Amino acid sequence: MVTETRHPLLSVVVPVHGVEAHLHQCLDSILDGLDAADAADVELVAVDDASPDRCGELLRAYAASRPAVRVVTLPHNVGLGLARNAGLDEATGRYVWFVDSDDWLPPGSVPAVLARLRADRPDVLLLDHLRVHHDGRIEEDASSPLLRGVDGCVRLAERPELLRVQHTAWNKVVRRAFLTELGLRFFPGWYEDIPFSHPLLIAAERIAVLDRICYRYRQGRPGAITSTRSDRHFDAFDQYDRLFGWLSAARPDEAGLRAELFALMVSHLLVVVGNDHRMPADLRRPFFRRVARHYRRYRPAGGYHRPGGVGGLKHRLVAANSYPAYWMLRAAHRIAGRLRPARPAPAAAVSVEPAAMPAGQSGALAVRR
Known part of the structure; x- marks a missing residue:
């Protein structure tokens, strides 16, 4: 008898380098609080990009007690884009979400994403986010209003303003087969999101929007690009x-x-x-x-x-x-x-x-x- 292998709905790819202080917060925010059905539909692929601190050790210990976590260890540092590619190569989910390891997800984000993926089956799901500063100050993104009022799935021609949503990889959940069809990968170097994010929206036949804060974007961390x-x-x-x-x-x-x-x-x-x-x-x-x-x-x-x-x-x-x-x-x-006189924030x-x-x-x- 042949047993069919069931793949998760969502692979979360987390490149890791020099973020020892923030790593557990990021990983826990992805996996904690899931019910049995959602937990079965999520895998976490963490990529140790030759991190110079204890991140590799922490990842191995974390994965030892969590079967949904797999660790990819790179022999030398390749940078954010190529580390994402390494995680993508190991992902088995129908969708992939690239989450940076110094950021984190608010409670309920993963179940909300899974529900929207099941309901709409988009090529790309856009998410809202907040910027969080070291002093605790929180800022809304000025492009967030562009995410309002999108029901079901649309094409970019119907909502061209979506091209002006923040051009990052982490605010998009992407159908993995769609990436394969496009032949889209991350390039080396800084600003690797530029030739990745825009083509996704231009080529997508089905763009959905989850008008919910699903990502906390850490600002001003030493070592950030x-x-x-x-x-x-x-x-x-x-x-x-x-x-x-x-x-x-x-x-x-x-x-x-x-x-x-x-x-x-x-x-x-x-x-x-x-x-x-x-x-x-x-x-x-x-x-x-x-x-x-x-x-x-x-x-x-x-x-x-x-x-x-x-x-x-x-x-x-x-x-x-x-x-x-x-x-x-x-x-x-x-x-x-x-x-200019100071005004109350x-x-x-x-x-x-x-x-x-x-x-x-x-x-x-x-x-x-």
Whole structure:
């Protein structure tokens, strides 16, 4: 008699590197509190990306008492994107969710995700999240309103604003066979989410939205990419090359998509060049020059919709490759900010990179990707 192997509905892939202090919180938030039916439908694939601390030891001890947990140990550090690929290769679930090991899920998130997957069977399920700062301050993402009022499954053509939802892997649960059909993988380098997240939404026939906070996104952790000054932020240019290469091959006639992605790219790169937590001062000018080259390379023939206000002015300065004017604008904006009277902080401040914001809307700049 042949016994059919039952695969779980959901594989949660967790790349792990240098997060000893946060690891148990992340893993417990995925598996704790599940009833028997949901527990049987979840597997956790943790990837020890040659972590320099005790993460590998902690993972092995954790998996020893939990059959739903499997640990993949990499012989040397490969970075977040390739570690996700290693976990994806071991995943057996019909859907995969990439969760970063310094973040965590609010109670009830996994059962809510499972219920929506069973009900709608989407290609991609979008989730809402909150940003959590080291001082306990919580911020809603400015793209969160874009997730409101989506019933059942839609295509991007029906809800084009969904392309402006935060372009991360962890706010999307993806049908694994759909990934295989697309041949989509993570590339090496920083900003690996760029050529992964956008193609998912563009190619999906069935996009569902779970209008619920299912993810807590930790801000400002030492060692996080967006809290690290480095020339590796230049990796973003290669990732956008890959995105536009995919777009040219897969959707060569969709000028509207190209214009939308172009606007998002320029806004995102302006966030990076202007962020003191990421960009060393001596690299700001060469980074800006690279932004201007990407502007010329990918500017749509039919033009695009610039954001309003200061953001739109920065776009014009990039188009003119005018770093001195950009520098003066940035300096004046910072002086004005210091002179502005302090106002009481709202209960839930909004902070998001403009790359994830609706066109024409401005807001505070995020400090993590």
